Amino acid sequence: MPQVTVTRRVRFNAAHRLHNPDLSDAENRQLFGLCNSPNFHGHNYELEIAVRGTPDARTGYVMDLSELARTADAVIVEPLDHRNLNLDVDFLRGINPTVENLVVACWRELLPRVTSGRLYRLRLWETENNYAEYEGD
Amino acid sequence: MPQVTVTRRVRFNAAHRLHNPDLSDAENRQLFGLCNSPNFHGHNYELEIAVRGTPDARTGYVMDLSELARTADAVIVEPLDHRNLNLDVDFLRGINPTVENLVVACWRELLPRVTSGRLYRLRLWETENNYAEYEGD
Amino acid sequence: MPQVTVTRRVRFNAAHRLHNPDLSDAENRQLFGLCNSPNFHGHNYELEIAVRGTPDARTGYVMDLSELARTADAVIVEPLDHRNLNLDVDFLRGINPTVENLVVACWRELLPRVTSGRLYRLRLWETENNYAEYEGD
Amino acid sequence: MPQVTVTRRVRFNAAHRLHNPDLSDAENRQLFGLCNSPNFHGHNYELEIAVRGTPDARTGYVMDLSELARTADAVIVEPLDHRNLNLDVDFLRGINPTVENLVVACWRELLPRVTSGRLYRLRLWETENNYAEYEGD
Amino acid sequence: MPQVTVTRRVRFNAAHRLHNPDLSDAENRQLFGLCNSPNFHGHNYELEIAVRGTPDARTGYVMDLSELARTADAVIVEPLDHRNLNLDVDFLRGINPTVENLVVACWRELLPRVTSGRLYRLRLWETENNYAEYEGD
Amino acid sequence: MPQVTVTRRVRFNAAHRLHNPDLSDAENRQLFGLCNSPNFHGHNYELEIAVRGTPDARTGYVMDLSELARTADAVIVEPLDHRNLNLDVDFLRGINPTVENLVVACWRELLPRVTSGRLYRLRLWETENNYAEYEGD
Numbered sequence: 001m002p003q004v005t006v007t008r009r010v011r012f013n014a015a016h017r018l019h020n021p022d023l024s025d026a027e028n029r030q031l032f033g034l035c036n037s038p039n040f041h042g043h044n045y046e047l048e049i050a051v052r053g054t055p056d057a058r059t060g061y062v063m064d065l066s067e068l069a070r071t072a073d074a075v076i077v078e079p080l081d082h083r084n085l086n087l088d089v090d091f092l093r094g095i096n097p098t099v100e101n102l103v104v105a106c107w108r109e110l111l112p113r114v115t116s117g118r119l120y121r122l123r124l125w126e127t128e129n130n131y132a133e134y135e136g137d
Numbered sequence: 138m139p140q141v142t143v144t145r146r147v148r149f150n151a152a153h154r155l156h157n158p159d160l161s162d163a164e165n166r167q168l169f170g171l172c173n174s175p176n177f178h179g180h181n182y183e184l185e186i187a188v189r190g191t192p193d194a195r196t197g198y199v200m201d202l203s204e205l206a207r208t209a210d211a212v213i214v215e216p217l218d219h220r221n222l223n224l225d226v227d228f229l230r231g232i233n234p235t236v237e238n239l240v241v242a243c244w245r246e247l248l249p250r251v252t253s254g255r256l257y258r259l260r261l262w263e264t265e266n267n268y269a270e271y272e273g274d
Numbered sequence: 275m276p277q278v279t280v281t282r283r284v285r286f287n288a289a290h291r292l293h294n295p296d297l298s299d300a301e302n303r304q305l306f307g308l309c310n311s312p313n314f315h316g317h318n319y320e321l322e323i324a325v326r327g328t329p330d331a332r333t334g335y336v337m338d339l340s341e342l343a344r345t346a347d348a349v350i351v352e353p354l355d356h357r358n359l360n361l362d363v364d365f366l367r368g369i370n371p372t373v374e375n376l377v378v379a380c381w382r383e384l385l386p387r388v389t390s391g392r393l394y395r396l397r398l399w400e401t402e403n404n405y406a407e408y409e410g411d
Numbered sequence: 412m413p414q415v416t417v418t419r420r421v422r423f424n425a426a427h428r429l430h431n432p433d434l435s436d437a438e439n440r441q442l443f444g445l446c447n448s449p450n451f452h453g454h455n456y457e458l459e460i461a462v463r464g465t466p467d468a469r470t471g472y473v474m475d476l477s478e479l480a481r482t483a484d485a486v487i488v489e490p491l492d493h494r495n496l497n498l499d500v501d502f503l504r505g506i507n508p509t510v511e512n513l514v515v516a517c518w519r520e521l522l523p524r525v526t527s528g529r530l531y532r533l534r535l536w537e538t539e540n541n542y543a544e545y546e547g548d
Numbered sequence: 549m550p551q552v553t554v555t556r557r558v559r560f561n562a563a564h565r566l567h568n569p570d571l572s573d574a575e576n577r578q579l580f581g582l583c584n585s586p587n588f589h590g591h592n593y594e595l596e597i598a599v600r601g602t603p604d605a606r607t608g609y610v611m612d613l614s615e616l617a618r619t620a621d622a623v624i625v626e627p628l629d630h631r632n633l634n635l636d637v638d639f640l641r642g643i644n645p646t647v648e649n650l651v652v653a654c655w656r657e658l659l660p661r662v663t664s665g666r667l668y669r670l671r672l673w674e675t676e677n678n679y680a681e682y683e684g685d
Numbered sequence: 686m687p688q689v690t691v692t693r694r695v696r697f698n699a700a701h702r703l704h705n706p707d708l709s710d711a712e713n714r715q716l717f718g719l720c721n722s723p724n725f726h727g728h729n730y731e732l733e734i735a736v737r738g739t740p741d742a743r744t745g746y747v748m749d750l751s752e753l754a755r756t757a758d759a760v761i762v763e764p765l766d767h768r769n770l771n772l773d774v775d776f777l778r779g780i781n782p783t784v785e786n787l788v789v790a791c792w793r794e795l796l797p798r799v800t801s802g803r804l805y806r807l808r809l810w811e812t813e814n815n816y817a818e819y820e821g822d
Contacts, residue, residue, distance in 0.1 A: 292608070294606060374610050403557040403558075405554070406554045411550065
């Protein structure tokens, strides 16, 4: 019974800034530099969602990627796309939206919604040069 | 003795449809949607072939990637490129060509042919947004 | 009044083969090689649709790219995605689906539907290494 | 004396929203949809800057691309990167930051600074699927 | 009779340095900086070869891209791939291998070999951020 | 306490050849083929540097990627970019610069410099089709 990992990529375009409200403005600027710019900047984020399991004998699917895409649309793209990650998103309240914190928050949203196979890895690209991965550890 | 993984990407352009002959046409349409279109559709597939081992002291190679490319041409590209994955390929007879089933089938073809290092991981891209990985588990 | 060109990329995955029914099978094989394989192969096509004009003073748009995307979905993606370009598409009847013939056929479908600005250039990618461009000349 | 076009790509990550202050909120929402979200969203922009001329006999350069990169850093990247295009940028005051309006505004900034060869074309990517081009017409 | 442009991309990996032998070492260093490093550096070059013409009624081809690929292999890839552009290439003798000079030199090699349609444009990528285009002007 | 992996990509353009000085020229040519060309060839290398750890409660960072970029500039880009990997680099003396040997050598340079989180994986791309990965095993 082979264990296969299937991955689906989704995209969202969002504004954010890095800012810890428990620190002074000077500390925030010193820690986060340009990423702390007060009026936000933004990114074309790409999230790769990996689900692992045994392909179903009837369908040949670990998980129907169309269903995974619909889940990802509802849980990730609808709340995050064309939004401000500091101000607009319920599941990010109180979270400084670094790529590390974002990938963990996305994991928590997706985990209960993956019912065929198991959520295995998320990779979140912030720019073409930076990404974060989380596997639930 | 470092363990290094080297990867070579190969490409093939093929037609396929998702279809389980044990199910009715209505069930196939319901399960696979557009991917069940009767006259096939197709993809530019990309297969990343990863081989792991200790670099040879004389060559600095885990495996000569030119030899891996020749192996991949013989085992993967020649039988699959410009072919119909449902009709034309001996090693896919009776297999519903989902990306999950394809990556496992490619593994079985490649495994006995990798003689330097060991086959470690296959990643098969079906579109720029979907891929499957298999590590022999 | 600046003249700006905006481009939107759409994708479709389709099967095809190159075949001229006025020629013998032997001539077809000689002319088209693997691209003439009888049971079809396929590609992840990408079509870049460029529209040129003056940005509207009220919207700043040459053309609302969401509207262009809807038009492209109706005219290009819906009829071509997950289809067989030799068998399934009304506007390709009798056309040998080379990338050159396809880009001209797409132009003819899109031209009357672009009503803001003017259709300026189509670029159709068949593989990452091959594409055709047409500007209506 | 060959005429060659050299292109340099630069990147900036910025927040924006589409909004015409002369229109009501309802009209803005109707025209711009999600792109009008009040708290901004953002993109990883890529700007391709093309300069055309005859390669200099001494250097073989149309324009030293390192100098073009320094110019682009000063004129484009420094004012736009990690900024809000609606609020933070002097040369965008009063401009609705559609990709069309942005590419024309960048042209006006760059034109007087290209002193070797002549500015020939800008291509501004907003997402991997959308871009605008301007050639000064 | 539509005019269509087809493009084929080929690749070569080569070493080079920028150096004008008519200048002093100090002048070369000042003009070319790191690109003048004495022991060479290198690139994964990509050349896009565009041919323009009317698709042939019998084949649907402006030019058989397999034939164009064979021509490009013989004229461009075989002499340049895994070579030193300052030392190893007959058709580059005496040419400072800037991307501008290289694209013009490739044009001169390819022009007499394109016999179906006409050579229309070359685009030579030196890095993912830099390229030069030449159209024979 | 989630374990997250963050990755930063850096680039360098370098010349090299594959050559084992303990072997004869004929053996080298036989083993390495074109990669043994005497006057070098070159590549646009890309190195993905992955660091793993728990995001800091104060910053949300596993490691400040700007600091990682500065480290990578000092340790990898400055010594390798626009250099000859066989002749110019202290930490590659006596090493045949295969992609396997290079990725291990880069690991040894980076390991003592990553002080926040731990160096987790390097992936070194030599061409768009070949890469090597090393995780310190």
